[in-house]
Amino acid sequence: MNHSHQEFSGRSIVVHVSDRTEDLERATRTAISLEQAYPGVQVRIIVNGQALAGMTAFSTDLLPQNTQIGACSLGLGRLGIDPETLDAGIKILPTAPLEIAEAQFNGASYIRL
Structure with a gap:
């Protein structure tokens, strides 16, 4: 599909990663x-x-311009990962499920990897 003639500003897509570390790539x-x-x-x-x-x-640095990434703080705590050790561009989210629900309530599309 080529949508290059359309502008998708104001639309958002959530890409949910939860199972495997390889899925970050x-x-x-x-x-x-x-x-x-x-x-x-x-x-x-x-x-x-x-x-x-x-x-x-x-x-x-690997992410494209209009992409943000966030990590669930509850999960980080459960795994013993200090958020301060993560790349400064990674947003720390209070809880991933609530962030996903909020995004969907606001019209975001959802993709689970």
């Missing part, structure tokens, strides 16, 4: 594809569960 590739297919779209990668273990080595 997959989420980055997905965000790149989404931004290419839907110019102007805002992509939010929300990470919780076991995938949080990969956040300690994650660099937000």
